[in-house]
Amino acid sequence: MIVSELSPEELASRLASPGLRLRTGPVVTRIQSRLTSVVQGVALHYAHYAVEGEGSFADFRVRVASPHSLRRWLKPQVYFHFDGASPFLPLPANQAFAMLEWGLNWCVSNHCHQYLIIHAAAVERSGLALLLPGPPGSGKSTLCAGLASRGWRLLCDELTLLDLATGSVVPLPRPISLKNESIDVIRRFAPEARLNPPVHDTVKGSVAHMKAPEQSVIRGAEPARPRWVVLPRFERGATVSLEQQSRARTFMRLAENAFNYDVHGRRGFELLANLIATSDCFECRFSLLEDAVEALDGLARRT
């Protein structure tokens, strides 16, 4: 069963209690919340995602809630609870859905050590994966959203999961987080894309989420073999360029951006080395999203 098959009342009721067991890629999370913005966010962004049965195993149990105190009226806030504890300081109530998303990322990046997890976006074409490791501001998510809107299958926006045995990318399709100017860029580039209304004044500025394309969710169990590692570099006014990068330096970049590289020790080293050995590495400097997407399409066609 998928989320959209639940009526709005059933969805709200299940989220309130006992929680909705949502499958995202290989992870099942029991999500609880009575907050309207969270219910609406789930209804929009997770419409096509599978709901697991009541008795089934959940990897994580999370709750987004306002505090039980007078504070809830004075200065509305929300907490993210994980297995009953609150790993985060609270955020303003209007950031509740964003908090859910950040919290879900935290769950995976801190616990899913059966994978090597890289802070990178990834998209797929013809069974081959293009990895986009990049710090905030590099244009990673904008480029990811752009590619996902132009025929590439979204594998993930924030957390690239690598299978330790095969080195394949295991999809974790989730809403793509966009901030500030990217929100308008994507609205213009992909008018058909579904975005929830932005929240402003977050630590990162204005934030909105783009719904993962339906196909990426339906095909969420299909892994992809890494083939390209592209470091995005957004630079206002820059002419688009795709410059080949040193493999060894790209290796270091991936290791630096891996959440649990040290957990895996030598195995992590070998996995990344094999990935690099069979991938072409580039830096993509761009100002206009269309140009960057065209450049990467060209790369895929040539290879």
Add this chain to the structure above:
Amino acid sequence: MSSDRIKGPSGITSRPPDQAPPVSGRRRLLQGGLGAAPVLMTLVSRPVLGQTCTSPSGFVSATASHPGAAICTGRTPSNWAALANAQWPIPQSTLFSAQFQPSNFGTLGAQTLLAVVQGNGTSGNPTTDTVAQAVVAALLNAMTPGLTPPLSVAAVRDIWSEYGNTGAGTAGIFTPTAGAVWHWDEILGYLRTTW
């Protein structure tokens, strides 16, 4: 690092990998010149004990060097020192020796956790006292329900145990992973990131 570029019809520059020119052994070794630094970059292994903490949403703003940093709500030694007994997970009068072994450093073992976390350790060695102060705070964080510090009670005790068994002071060490060796300053540096 040179990167050859060719201009494609659409003005996009790239070099198809299968056309990369072979680099001779001699030219390769001299790349960068003999004076170039031997080691260009080092990625230091991060302990797998737990995570370091940042501000809320710090996760999403994590820099490349600290991806996935967790958000912690632990308390510093001064925070703990300022709280009343009722707000501690265990009595302030609990002896250091009841929670940490070895404790035979000066009269450290016979002191209360409160005294130690206040910075009034009496091991006779200021370094040992400072590390003791930090581990007490870390222990209290680990014991407090509602806080989710990155270290468990057992992990905190292990840090002190190894440090103490290897001589404490400036000699004591802790090995978070095989081959990595921390002295008092690295232990303190790490513990400070957990609250």
Add this chain to the structure above:
Amino acid sequence: MSSLSALRWRTTPIDAIAWREWDGEYVVRSERSGNTHLLGPLAGRVLQVLLDASSALNSDDIAAELSDELAATDAAERKAAIEAALSEFKRLGLAEPVQE
């Protein structure tokens, strides 16, 4: 620094060092420290020479192994560069001088 030339060097246990090379640059992981390093071409070759050697080598031995690749360079500069690499390896726990 001149005392280095008399020392004979070997890597810290061979099976404790993982390395890969692409286009003359090396990435190396030490099991002992858990650290990962990016080495330039010369340092990478020096490490490789030490890994392949059946006994400890001094900097002259290493320079001899690399003589073809470094033919066009000044002998003193060559030796200094090799010793700089060895010195770094010692600091990072990748290689150590052998006690005679």
